[in-house]
Amino acid sequence: MADAGDLRRKPADHAVELKELVVGYAKQETIEPLVNLKRYLTWGLAGSLSIGLGCFLLMLALLRGLQAIDGIERSTGWLSLIPYVAMLAVGIVIIALAGAAISKDSKQGARS
Numbered sequence: 001m002a003d004a005g006d007l008r009r010k011p012a013d014h015a016v017e018l019k020e021l022v023v024g025y026a027k028q029e030t031i032e033p034l035v036n037l038k039r040y041l042t043w044g045l046a047g048s049l050s051i052g053l054g055c056f057l058l059m060l061a062l063l064r065g066l067q068a069i070d071g072i073e074r075s076t077g078w079l080s081l082i083p084y085v086a087m088l089a090v091g092i093v094i095i096a097l098a099g100a101a102i103s104k105d106s107k108q109g110a111r112s
Contacts, residue, residue: 055094063087 066083067073 059087059091062090 063083066086072079072082
C-alpha cells in the first residue's frame, strides 16, 4: 500500500522516477543484449576463421603429400592433375558435410 510519503511527492518527482525507470529498462533491453551479441559474434568469427585456416592448411598438406607420390610426381600430362582433382573432391565433400550439419541444426531449431 502507498504510505504517506508517496502521497506528498510532487508530480516532478514522479516524472524523474518515470524517466529513470524508462532509461533503465531501455538499457536493459537494448544495450545489454547487444553487448552479449558482440561477444558471441567475436568468438564465433574467431572460431570459424581458425577452423577455416586449419582446413585450408590440412588440404594443402594433403595436396603436397599426393604430389610427392613417386608415380604422380614424375608423371606428365593429365596424370599430373590427379592430386588437384582429388583435392577438389575432398573440398566438395567437406563443404557438403558442413552444409548438411548446418541444415540439420536449423531444422531441429525450427521444430523446438
